[in-house]
Amino acid sequence: MPQALVHYHELALKGRNRGLFQQRLIQNLQNSLRKTDVTEIKSLPGRIRITFQHETAWESVQDRIRHTFGVANYSLAGSLPIDYASPDTTPLCQAIEAAIRLHTFETFRVTTKRGDKRFARTSVELNREIGAYLCRATGKRVSLGAPDVTVGVEVVDYTAYFSLCKHPGPGGLPTGSSGNVVCLISGGIDSPVAAYRMMKRGCRAIFVHFHGRPYLSRVSEEKVRDLVSHLTSYQLKARLYLVPFGEMQRDIVVHTPEPLRVVLYRRMMLRIAERLAERERCWGVVTGDSLGQVASQTAENLRSISEAAHLPILRPLIGMDKIEITNEAQQIGTFDTSIEPDQDCCTLFVPPHPNTRSRIDEVRQAERLLPVEEMVKAGTDAAELVEFAFGTMPSC
DSSP states (O other), X not given: OOEEEXXXXXXXXXXXXXXXXXXXXXXXXXXXXTTSSEEEEEEETTEEEEEESOGGGHHHHXXXXXXXXXXXXXXXXXXXXXXXXXXXXXXXXXXXXXXXXXXXXXXXXXXXXXXXXXXXXXXHHHHHHHHHHHHHHHOOEEOSSSOSEEEEEEEETTEEEEESOEEEOOOSBOTTTTOEEEEEOOSSSHHHHHHHHHHHBTOEEEEXXXXXXXXXXXXXXXXXXXXXXXXXXXXXXEEEEEEXXXXXXXXXXXXSOGGGHHHHHHHHHHHHHHHHHHHTTOSEEEOOOOTTSSGGGSHHHHHHHHTTOSSOEEOTTTTOOHHHHHHHHHHHTOHHHHTSOOOOGGGTTOOSSOOSSOOHHHHHHHHTTSOHHHHHHHHHHHOEEEEEETTSXXXX
């Protein structure tokens, strides 16, 4: 049967907790591959073996593997049993030759890893034996610098595995290993990247979007649904809360000083997000803030906004510039959706000259003019929940 070898990197550095992270990764792979042709997922020393029935299923299998956080790289592999004490490498060399002849190449190299040091040959010796055999059999030459094909050989569990192409995984930590966080998500470029970065650190993301209805259309909500649907492919299930914010913005405009509106909007969003975080047992709130990018993200305003929160505020993009964030959005596949035109609540009732150096005392004084607790409760109660599952339509 065809097999895939999955490797992890950061998990191997976890010391006594390594087994817990490995088990979480295996569980996530099992959940991800449940509806594919996979028959077995087995932990081997330093790697995970995935067995499936037909090689035609490889495309769907690798699509799920490459969306699983914790995977450093993976490859489609052939295998042969091998005798550790007196190994005859001829069958292995012949199997590799048969596989490599299906490729067009002029140069190659062999890279061996021994997962079990009881194997009689060293990695260097095995590299030389297989390389010499392939040179004689194919007439091709070895290139250690920039080969057309790299033959990967791994000896573990009395088996020699070989592959000709290694694919990068997303890396990071397995989803769920770092608990739940609430991610504020708009229809823009930044917040989906911030959510992705926290998901890559093992967090399960619960999404919250503030929309401007009844003063704005549903366009931003539809964009956010598309973005969350895309991000769901990395954690299989997701929950999105859609919070009506237009009336709250109107009340803030009517009762508070114009220059402080943006800060007051953000503080109200944080309070509502925290209530939803408590409901979802989240330990932190994630934002797409980048220091100095817009008026609400100056050092002084970030401090004023954060003061309203009790949970940790996580800002994974805080030291990145717009070009760096845009490049990452393109890499993870959210950029094209994010740049579609919309009507975001962040642009609703924005003053022409917002305060960029707010003071906490003046912000608190302005909030005394608002029924803050009533507004937070109203926003939390009015939140609409949409649930996503990979491969299915979202449900309300």
